[in-house]
Amino acid sequence: MFTHYKNTVQEGDLVELAGPRHKSDIFILIRGETLQTHRGIIKHDDLIGKPWGSQVISHLGKPFILFRPSLNSLILNTKRNTQILYPKDIGFIQVTMGIGPGINIIEAGTGSGGLTQALAFAVGKNGHVYTYEIRPEMHKLAKDNLSLIKLGDRVTFKLKDIRNGFDEKNVDAVFLDLPNPYDYIAQVREALKLGGAFGAILPTVNQVIKLLIELNRNSFSFIEVCEILLRYFKPEATRLRPTDRMVAHTGYLIFAKSIELIDNK
Numbered sequence: 001m002f003t004h005y006k007n008t009v010q011e012g013d014l015v016e017l018a019g020p021r022h023k024s025d026i027f028i029l030i031r032g033e034t035l036q037t038h039r040g041i042i043k044h045d046d047l048i049g050k051p052w053g054s055q056v057i058s059h060l061g062k063p064f065i066l067f068r069p070s071l072n073s074l075i076l077n078t079k080r081n082t083q084i085l086y087p088k089d090i091g092f093i094q095v096t097m098g099i100g101p102g103i104n105i106i107e108a109g110t111g112s113g114g115l116t117q118a119l120a121f122a123v124g125k126n127g128h129v130y131t132y133e134i135r136p137e138m139h140k141l142a143k144d145n146l147s148l149i150k151l152g153d154r155v156t157f158k159l160k161d162i163r164n165g166f167d168e169k170n171v172d173a174v175f176l177d178l179p180n181p182y183d184y185i186a187q188v189r190e191a192l193k194l195g196g197a198f199g200a201i202l203p204t205v206n207q208v209i210k211l212l213i214e215l216n217r218n219s220f221s222f223i224e225v226c227e228i229l230l231r232y233f234k235p236e237a238t239r240l241r242p243t244d245r246m247v248a249h250t251g252y253l254i255f256a257k258s259i260e261l262i263d264n265k
């Protein structure tokens, strides 16, 4: 995905059709199909062959713009049954944990696969994502979401409780997005290589405190706790100011490194 696109829209491409106020539909172009929106019907055939950035008009005369989907829109448009991670948190997780081409990372739980999509994108062709989930319906939904964006081959989906540990050893990074990460820190330590990066997101300070206690007990080091606040502005040149509302809280991010244990006594 993203790299295989030609200059004009092709059958089989994943496209984003954006209306006003950033509302958009993301779908695969199939000859003969139609897209029904509350602003009218669009025929897939009318999109094939158009340059990216073109304007297309629905049968009700309403305009849409044709884009290659951004990772941001893909994540926000993920079909979901769980709360997914927000792009603002995902971006910082990726840079802090060094998730780039060739990295092997374990993630739990998979949930709807919001984070999985971004991780699979970041690790490239030579990296891999191992994702664990206990609920069969989430396991399936995430698999479907990843194959939709053609990144499923970079991900191994496991229907397993991480309480019993991870199958992989020596991975570069482990990220936990589940309610009780503090119960699995010994398992994380077993799977991470020395110097490897641990990360987690938690909605309440109470949970963060429990996690800090366990990270210290398991000799994790370089521990950081933060939160990311993202404030949008109304992009009007004559009265530039923040929007009235913002997403004020998603979760606290906790990062740590697994290091060699030296007995100093």
Ligand code: SAH
Pocket (backbone or CB within 6 Å): 082, 083, 084, 085, 108, 109, 110, 111, 112, 113, 114, 115, 116, 132, 133, 134, 135, 138, 160, 161, 162, 163, 177, 178, 179
């Ligand atoms: N980060 C995901 C959302 C994760 S929601 C996203 O962006 O889409 C948390 C998930 O963790 C839930 O689906 C839940 O079923 C799963 N989970 C909870 N405890 C677990 C465990 N012990 N092992 C594996 N998965 C678990």
